[in-house]
Every structure is written in C-alpha cells, then in structure tokens.
Amino acid sequence: MRMEFINGVKLYDNPLFLFISFVIIIYLQLAKLKKKLNLPPSPPRLPIIGNFHQLGRLPHRSLRDLAAKHGSLLLLQQGHNPTLVVSSAEMAEKVIKSHDVAFSNRAKTTAANILLYGCTDLAFSPYGEYWRQVRKLSVLELFSHKRVESFQFVRDEEVELAVNKIRNASINGQPINLTKMVFSVSNNIVSRCALGRKFEEEDGDGDDGKFLELTKRVIVVLTSFSFGDAFPYLRWMDYLTGFIPNLKATYAELDELMDQIIEEGKVNPKNDLLSVLLQLRSKRKGRLRWNSLKTTSKQFYWSVIKLFQLK
Structure with a gap:
C-alpha cells in the first residue's frame, strides 16, 4: 500500500515530511550518544x-531546589548550552583542584566578545600561554600583597566618608539609600585604585557622570539575554532586538572615554594601576604591544583600562 496524503501526494516526496524525519533521526542518534556517557542527573527538559523554564525569576533559589532534588552535581540544558551546576563545597573543591584545566575556560558570550576586545581580558581569555602571561602580570605587578596594602588609605578614607554620611543623615533624620551608598563606596575605591580618581554621581553631566552611566550600562548588557548565546541559529535576532547595536554603541563610547583617561594618566601619572601599566609599557615595549586592559570589580562595576596583549 502506498503512503499517501488524502490529496494524493506521496508522503515521502513531501519536503516537510523529509525534514521532520531528519530531525527525529538526529535526535535519536544524540539520545543514544548521551546514554553512553556517564552524565550527571538532569531534570526533565523541554525541546529547544x-x-x-525551571530557572524562574530567582535562579539561585531555583538551583537550590533542583540541587536538593537531584544532587550536588546537576546538568542543565540552557538552550544550546549544557551547563554543569555544582552545589556543594566538596564537589566544588574537586572541580577547582582536580579538574581545573577542564573547567578553566569561560564561555565567550556575545557581550563579552564585543566589550572586552575579543575576550582578551584575564577573566574571559582562554587558558593558554597568553592567559598565563596576563595572569603573571596581574599577580606580580597589579594585585601583589604590597600593591594591595599601598591602597589601604583609599579604603579607609572612602569607608570613613560613608560612615560620616550615615551619621549626619541619622542626626538630621534623613533617609539613607544604602544600596546607592554601597555602590558608590565600592565604585570610588576601585576607580581611585585603578584610575587615580573617583567618579562622583553628583557631579552631573560631565565625564564623571558619563563614566558612571556607561559602567552601569556595561553591567546591564553583560548580564542581558542573548539569542545568539543560547541559540546560535537565532543570532540574527540580536540585531532585530537592538542588542548588538546597543553593545557596539556602548563599546565605542566607553573606549573613547577610556582613551581620554589614559591620555590624562600619561600627562599626570599617579600612584594607581593605570600608571603602573603605563610604566610597564615603556619598559617592555620590545616584548609587549599595548592594546587594552580590563580590571574588574566583580560585584559593582566593570571598569575598562588599556590592556597588554602579547605579539
């Protein structure tokens, strides 16, 4: 008996039927391959x-609940990306110490690739010779114990200013926005240590206000959802939603502003990380090419300064 539709068209000649059959065959082959692998437990997932859908608005709580149900090692499928979730100190120690090379690379997201000069910063650059050289430079020259201790006065001054603001507000019976204050203290500490100046939000529409506005935008876009990261075949959607144009515009403004700050650092060197990098640039011109450097305050903002890149 021939396989036919009601209208008389042969089923195996229909492109839609052939496409669906191809998808089913690929899915079954992948399912067989996964069965052969010794993968961690995974909650039921939806196609595509x-x-x-199981992460919810508070992912940290959703992950806690999933770990309580499925164990401290959990495999989640986030669109196209398989993600291993480690929820216990013992398992985290094994991952970090015993299998550190296997888990050393971070995913190169669309936002990080555009904003961080092709992921050439310390956090996102792949494990290898370049990463080791940048890490060595950071550990020995930028974040050594001696260097960190030299900025103790900055931390003391900023914390003291914040305490005085809280005290004065309490005396006058004024409300205090602790979220804004904590952000401001951390931002001032990092910017004074990295760039030799602090950027006060109260200063208005000048370079200071622009820098803070840009760093907030960087935080938002770095953590925003990207169709291309989750579903590579839908990367074109990032252009339709305006995500890619917004990234490129933010990158251009931030890069221009940081160039101005670097030029100021050349004219008026200070005891900050930018001045250290400028000195290293002049000493190592024969071996290193000056490109860009990103330093990170993980909880509050991503400030961008120029980075050393190997030839």
Whole structure:
C-alpha cells in the first residue's frame, strides 16, 4: 500500500515530511550518544529551550531546589548550552583542584566578545600561554600583597566618608539609600585604585557622570539575554532586538572615554594601576604591544583600562 496524503501526494516526496524525519533521526542518534556517557542527573527538559523554564525569576533559589532534588552535581540544558551546576563545597573543591584545566575556560558570550576586545581580558581569555602571561602580570605587578596594602588609605578614607554620611543623615533624620551608598563606596575605591580618581554621581553631566552611566550600562548588557548565546541559529535576532547595536554603541563610547583617561594618566601619572601599566609599557615595549586592559570589580562595576596583549 502506498503512503499517501488524502490529496494524493506521496508522503515521502513531501519536503516537510523529509525534514521532520531528519530531525527525529538526529535526535535519536544524540539520545543514544548521551546514554553512553556517564552524565550527571538532569531534570526533565523541554525541546529547544531545555531547562530555561525551571530557572524562574530567582535562579539561585531555583538551583537550590533542583540541587536538593537531584544532587550536588546537576546538568542543565540552557538552550544550546549544557551547563554543569555544582552545589556543594566538596564537589566544588574537586572541580577547582582536580579538574581545573577542564573547567578553566569561560564561555565567550556575545557581550563579552564585543566589550572586552575579543575576550582578551584575564577573566574571559582562554587558558593558554597568553592567559598565563596576563595572569603573571596581574599577580606580580597589579594585585601583589604590597600593591594591595599601598591602597589601604583609599579604603579607609572612602569607608570613613560613608560612615560620616550615615551619621549626619541619622542626626538630621534623613533617609539613607544604602544600596546607592554601597555602590558608590565600592565604585570610588576601585576607580581611585585603578584610575587615580573617583567618579562622583553628583557631579552631573560631565565625564564623571558619563563614566558612571556607561559602567552601569556595561553591567546591564553583560548580564542581558542573548539569542545568539543560547541559540546560535537565532543570532540574527540580536540585531532585530537592538542588542548588538546597543553593545557596539556602548563599546565605542566607553573606549573613547577610556582613551581620554589614559591620555590624562600619561600627562599626570599617579600612584594607581593605570600608571603602573603605563610604566610597564615603556619598559617592555620590545616584548609587549599595548592594546587594552580590563580590571574588574566583580560585584559593582566593570571598569575598562588599556590592556597588554602579547605579539
């Protein structure tokens, strides 16, 4: 008996039927391959989106609940990306110490690739010779114990200013925005240590206000959802939603502003990380090419300064 539709068209000649059959065959082959691998437990997932629907508005709580149900090692499928979730100190120690090379690379997201000069910063650059050289430079020259201790006065001054603001506000019966204050203290400490100046939000629409506005935008876009990261075949959607144009515009403004700050650092060198990098640049011109450097305050903002890149 021939396989036919009601209208008389042969089923195996229909492009839609052939496409669906191809997808089913690929899915079954992948399912067989996964069965052969000794993978961690995984909650039930939906086609295409995987486990996205199980993360919810508070992912840290959702992950806690999933770990309580499925164990401290959990495999989630976030669209196209398989993600291993480690929820216990013992397992984290094994991952970091015993299998550190296997887990040393971070995913190169669309935002990080555009904003961080092709992921050439310390956090996102792949493990290898370049990463080791940048890490060595950071450990010995930028974040050594001696260097960190030299900025103790900066931390003391900023904390003292914050305490005085809280005291004065309490005396006058004024409300205090602790979230804004903590952000401001951390921002001032990092910017004074890295760039030799602090950027006060109260200063208005000048370079200071622009820098803070840009760093906030960087935080937002770095953590924003990208269709291309989750579903590579939908990368074109990032252009339709304006995500890619917004990234490029933010990058251009931030890069221009940082060039101005670097030129100021050349004219008026200070006891900050930027001045250290400028000195290293002049000493090592024969071996290193000056390109860009990103330093990170993980909890509050991503400030960008020029980075050493190997030839």
